Amino acid sequence: MEAQLFSHTVDNLGFSPKHPPPPAYIKMRSKYKKEREFDRMFLAQELRAKTKTEKKRLSVATTSSTTPSGSAGVQNPIWATEFSKDGKYLAAGGQDKVVRVWAVLATPEDRRAHETEEHTPNASGHSTRLSAPVFHQKPFREYQGHTSTILDLSWSKNSFLLSSSMDKTVRLWHISRNENLCTFKHHDFVPSIQFHPRDDRFFLAGSLDTKLRLWSIPDKSVAYTVSLPDMITSVAFTPDGKTCIAGTLGGLCMFYDTEGLKLQSQIHVKSTRGQNAKGSKITGIQAVCWPPGSSTGDVKLLITSNDSRIRVYGLREKNLEMKFRGHENNCSQIRATFADDTGHIICGSEDRKAYIWSTSGFEGEKRNQRPMEMFEAHCSITTCATMAPLKTRQLLSASEDPVFDLCNPPPVTLVSREHSMNGSKPPTEAGSVQPTPTEANFRRVAESPAYIARSAVRTLTSSMRFQPCASC
Known part of the structure; x- marks a missing residue:
């Protein structure tokens, strides 16, 4: 400009x-x-x-x-x-x-x-x-x-x-x-549930009675059940649906085969020292493919707990890869x-x-x-x-x-009064307004098609809404 x-x-x-x-x-x-x-x-x-x-x-x-x-x-x-x-x-x-x-x-x-x-x-x-x-x-x-x-x-x-x-x-x-x-x-109480990611005839439910249950919806019955050493506060499936994960009140995260709920392994989600070294309630577990959509990549576990920490573990090695802090999550x-x-x-x-x-x-x-x-x-x-x-x-x-x-x-185009007055000038014999030197060199930035379309719709709606009736 x-x-x-x-x-x-x-x-x-x-x-x-x-x-x-x-x-x-x-x-x-x-x-x-x-x-x-x-x-x-x-x-x-x-x-x-x-x-x-x-x-x-x-x-x-x-x-x-x-x-x-x-x-x-x-x-x-x-x-x-x-x-x-x-x-x-x-x-x-x-x-x-x-x-x-x-x-x-x-x-x-x-x-x-x-x-x-x-x-x-x-x-x-x-x-x-x-x-x-x-x-x-x-x-x-x-x-x-x-x-x-x-x-x-x-x-x-x-x-x-x-x-x-x-x-x-x-x-x-x-x-x-x-x-x-x-x-x-x-x-x-049932704090956590999750549908099977591949077969929605089944879902996983974790209860405060320490029971992890795999339900069959068509049969309206429990297909498999297993007892954990503590109250279950969060559950999840791996993306392929072959492994069930359950988090407990004391910070244990346990892994089971979906078929039969046989124990695979477990990790204790806790800090290495300080007041959180005993472990805190696991409030959320999310398992995702890494990178997303990959069938050959690793699976990452996002685990939230009541020590105001969020941790990312690798499923294959069960190793802690990332830890996030800053928020407050002590009792919710x-x-x-x-x-x-x-x-x-x-x-x-x-x-x-x-x-x-x-x-x-x-x-x-x-x-x-x-x-x-x-x-x-x-x-x-x-x-x-x-x-x-x-x-x-x-x-x-x-x-x-x-x-x-x-x-x-x-x-937004800022126009001086001199330029705005050009719109009021009478046209020349050729039928056009003679532009000033500055106006001739000025370029208006093009508006997007979506912006123009929405402007037209709003203008039409406004004119319909405020049009006076015949009796007015």
Whole structure:
């Protein structure tokens, strides 16, 4: 842009943006790193579900890479959130005993309908700020049946959903049905469940009665069971489904053959010294292929525990490879999760924040100084935090999600009063306005097709909404 454009006073400059301003970015903090990766995080949507006597809230924070994070308040905490395998749904459950499932805005029609429904003009007739909703505001399903707090959720590859509870049951649902399909009774609380990754006729359940059970859904019975030396607080399958993993109250992590639940080996998740040397409750286990999608690579275990540590072990050698710290997890059932590309780990915290670590190596990195970023996710304990999978991000992209335009808005053209007056000049005999030398050399940056399309849709919607009726 030429210097002559700025030779006038500010009063001579015009600024006419097409849209209201984007949401304010969330203040991100970092530690042990100079450059932040998540410096364009903003609150995209808050999902609220109300009953007669209770309220619960789920917050969705977004960056240019679409990274959502769930959290809950103390009065009615959400203890489990999980995206479906196809990325179309997000399930959440907690103290209010209801499993709620929200559907992702997957088409342009979904998004336009949502914008029309949620449009609340202010006194000037325009929304205060742009928004980038991820889900339909109203839950797609609300599953009722549990009589106590919901502790865990697990999706199958065919969109079946399991929920476990302090009412000593595991319940089976399907996204196409409103009712409970089956109930599996236990003798104590069931803190953790997981579908078999290859065959969703089976699922693993860990209970406080120290029993690890492999259930057969068609038979509605336990196929195999084994007793552990301590209460079971977390379970998982390896990606190939051949090994079951169970974590205990005292920090033991035990490995079993899925066929017959025969013991393979065990490790004790603990610090080598200090107050955490005895081991702490394991609150979460996640097993992933490394690198993702590899059939010949190693399997990594992400283990969260109540000593405020997150550890990554190699399955083959059972060796500790990485350890992450910084968050607070001393007494809650908070668990960390990998992003689906395993490039980052995200975890909630008792200090109301969500923490994000990169799994890539950094030069000069010290053992206990792994770079991290964090942000205030809620006004109370952040019980759950997870990153949206690739399939969800693809659906959002197909629905003309404005996240990209919000994070990378088209450039605003500052025009002097002299140039703006050119639009009022009468045309020449040739039928065109004679440009000034500066105007002839000025190039306007092209707007993206998606930005233009959304502008046209919003303009059409606005004109339809505010068109006066014949009787006015």
